[in-house]
Amino acid sequence: xxxxxxxxxxxxxxxxxxxxxxxxxxxxxxxxxxxxxxxxxxxxxxxxxxxxxxxxxxxxxxxxxxxxxxxxxxxxxxxxxxxxxxxxxxxxxxxxxxxxxxxxxxxxxxxxxxxxxxxxxxxxxxxxxxxxxxxxxxxxxxxxxxxxxxxxxxxxxxxxxxxxxxxxxxxxxxxxxxxxxxxxxxxxxxxxxxxxxxxxxxxxxxxxxxxxxxxxxxxxxxxxxxxxxxxxxxxxxxxxxxxxxxxxxxxxxxxxxxxx
Amino acid sequence: xxxxxxxxxxxxxxxxxxxxxxxxxxxxxxxxxxxxxxxxxxxxxxxxxxxxxxxxxxxxxxxxxxxxxxxxxxxxxxxxxxxxxxxxxxxxxxxxxxxxxxxxxxxxxxxxxxxxxxxxxxxxxxxxxxxxxxxxxxxxxxxxxxxxxxxxxxxxxxxxxxxxxxxxxxxxxxxxxxxxxxxxxxxxxxxxxxxxxxxxxxxxxxxxxxxxxxxxxxxxxxxxxxxxxxxxxxxxxxxxxxxxxxxxxxxxxxxxxxxxxxxxxxxxxxxxxxxxxxxxxxxxxxxxxxxxxxxxxxx
Numbered sequence: 001x002x003x004x005x006x007x008x009x010x011x012x013x014x015x016x017x018x019x020x021x022x023x024x025x026x027x028x029x030x031x032x033x034x035x036x037x038x039x040x041x042x043x044x045x046x047x048x049x050x051x052x053x054x055x056x057x058x059x060x061x062x063x064x065x066x067x068x069x070x071x072x073x074x075x076x077x078x079x080x081x082x083x084x085x086x087x088x089x090x091x092x093x094x095x096x097x098x099x100x101x102x103x104x105x106x107x108x109x110x111x112x113x114x115x116x117x118x119x120x121x122x123x124x125x126x127x128x129x130x131x132x133x134x135x136x137x138x139x140x141x142x143x144x145x146x147x148x149x150x151x152x153x154x155x156x157x158x159x160x161x162x163x164x165x166x167x168x169x170x171x172x173x174x175x176x177x178x179x180x181x182x183x184x185x186x187x188x189x190x191x192x193x194x195x196x197x198x199x200x201x202x203x204x205x206x207x208x209x210x211x212x213x214x215x216x217x218x219x220x221x222x223x224x225x226x227x228x229x230x231x232x233x234x235x236x237x238x239x240x241x242x243x244x245x246x247x248x249x250x251x252x253x254x255x256x257x258x259x260x
Numbered sequence: 261x262x263x264x265x266x267x268x269x270x271x272x273x274x275x276x277x278x279x280x281x282x283x284x285x286x287x288x289x290x291x292x293x294x295x296x297x298x299x300x301x302x303x304x305x306x307x308x309x310x311x312x313x314x315x316x317x318x319x320x321x322x323x324x325x326x327x328x329x330x331x332x333x334x335x336x337x338x339x340x341x342x343x344x345x346x347x348x349x350x351x352x353x354x355x356x357x358x359x360x361x362x363x364x365x366x367x368x369x370x371x372x373x374x375x376x377x378x379x380x381x382x383x384x385x386x387x388x389x390x391x392x393x394x395x396x397x398x399x400x401x402x403x404x405x406x407x408x409x410x411x412x413x414x415x416x417x418x419x420x421x422x423x424x425x426x427x428x429x430x431x432x433x434x435x436x437x438x439x440x441x442x443x444x445x446x447x448x449x450x451x452x453x454x455x456x457x458x459x460x461x462x463x464x465x466x467x468x469x470x471x472x473x474x475x476x477x478x479x480x481x482x483x484x485x486x487x488x489x490x491x492x493x494x495x496x497x498x499x500x501x502x503x504x505x506x507x508x509x510x511x512x513x514x515x516x517x518x519x520x521x522x523x524x525x526x527x528x529x530x531x532x533x534x535x536x537x538x539x540x541x542x543x544x545x546x547x548x549x550x551x552x553x554x555x556x557x558x559x
Contacts (some may be wrong), residue, residue: 101349104344114313115314115317141309145307145310146310
């Protein structure tokens with residue numbers, strides 16, 4: 001058992017409660033990336049490093065991760081998606097410490113992160129920049145603009161993580177754009193490509209450690225949308241909130257996985 | 261004005277926390293900026309969305325950033341990046357749009373910027389429209405928030421001296437009503453009306469910043485209900501100077517006098533040409549502005 005496992009399990013339970021209470025959607029994409037986010041924040045990032053949540057619809061997973069780090073309180077989480085909150089369904093860049101940009105429209109994060117990387121280089125800083133994208137997001141041309149730029153500028157202080165859960169808004173990525181795997185496309189643009197099991201913290205840590213000395217890094221997280229929920233690996237997890245029965249079943253499953 | 265801008269950037273903005281990004285434009289204009297800024301001058305290629313996102317990332321780390329392109333490629337192509345990345349995060353990026361209005365003339369309608377001021381103002385971006393070359397260095401000091409700098413041509417009469425910079429400047433005295441001219445059209449009006457008698461012409465004011473802010477008392481005092489209030493702008497009517505000025509007057513309970521508005525009509529004939537051609541079609545050329553004033557003086 002990895003030392004991160006109980007932290008991840010606790011975060012998954014809290015994320016489940018967060019979405020159940022708020023009755024908010026996008027739970028599937030939150031459960032596909034929560035393992036990687038917790039791993040990144042607890043085991044990889046240093047205080048000076050930067051993070052950009054390009055897939056802003058996974059704000060819940062980011063908030064819970066910050067909560068697991070002691071940077072958000074239970075009282076704050078209780079306001080998620082409610083009136084007068086600093087924790088809207090897609091994050092604001094001016095509301096809480098550590099969230100640098102307002103994201104939610106897809107395809108913005110890689111450019112923002114490239115700008116942070118360029119600033120770090122100019123400052124002669126060793127800080128590293130991490131950016132988490134969805135896989136469907138790479139249908140946005142701006143992602144490829146940013147990748148071309150980052151490769152040309154040799155931004156080796158940049159790591160883009162792609163949550164490749166295979167589903168997007170109205171179907172699977174393979175049936176919509178034949179994006180069954182982004183690896184070959186990313187590699188062809190010249191980035192340093194690493195592909196890992198996005199639900200295995202050890203594999204994630206290992207993947208994030210394989211940084212290039214002269215190129216930006218792209219870590220493909222092979223994940224399952226809505227992992228642990230009744231509608232895992234199904235489109236419905238992109239939108240639908242949980243019923244009481246579905247919530248209870250998911251909670252029981254997370255707890256049984258932790259025991260095993 | 262592009263050269264005045266480049267000189268001002270080199271003279272006033274070259275420090276190690278300032279970046280200059282260009283969308284692959286600046287031939288025979290930005291070479292000195294490039295050599296002076298070194299690695300802080302970045303040709304971002306033909307990728308304006310990325311340019312604005314990178315600008316926001318740099319600014320988030322405390323850098324001052326210029327992002328330069330032909331005007332429509334600067335404000336229209338990456339509009340969502342301006343909205344989300346710069347404005348929602350209140351970052352002091354200066355978007356520099358070269359060629360406001362019909363300035364890119366023969367290049368055709370894709371290269372014109374007729375609604376840029378309104379589009380930027382709707383996002384809360386401060387809009388700067390220098391009228392004269394000397395305005396540019398003065399305006400660069402105002403960049404502490406999301407800003408759009410609309411560059412055109414200095415069109416003042418040869419040999420004339422522009423008054424010291426202010427957002428509103430009286431550049432030509434007159435007693436037959438008053439005229440507010442946006443940016444470079446102030447210089448055009450100055451030349452078009454200067455040989456009319458002071459009784460026959462309106463007082464001409466150059467307006468170079470939007471939103472308008474507080475209107476000068478002298479300008480307000482010169483509005484006469486029996487005389488014309490002219491507004492000329494190389495911008496569509498929607499959201500431009502004319503609408504903003506009339507709104508400001510209305511909310512202050514003031515009359516706008518006889519409101520006469522000349523603005524960019526788009527492409528009314530379906531034909532295309534130089535900046536001068538398009539201005540003529542809109543009555544925004546020297547003859548059109550002069551005739552407009554003379555016609556109103558006969559009423």
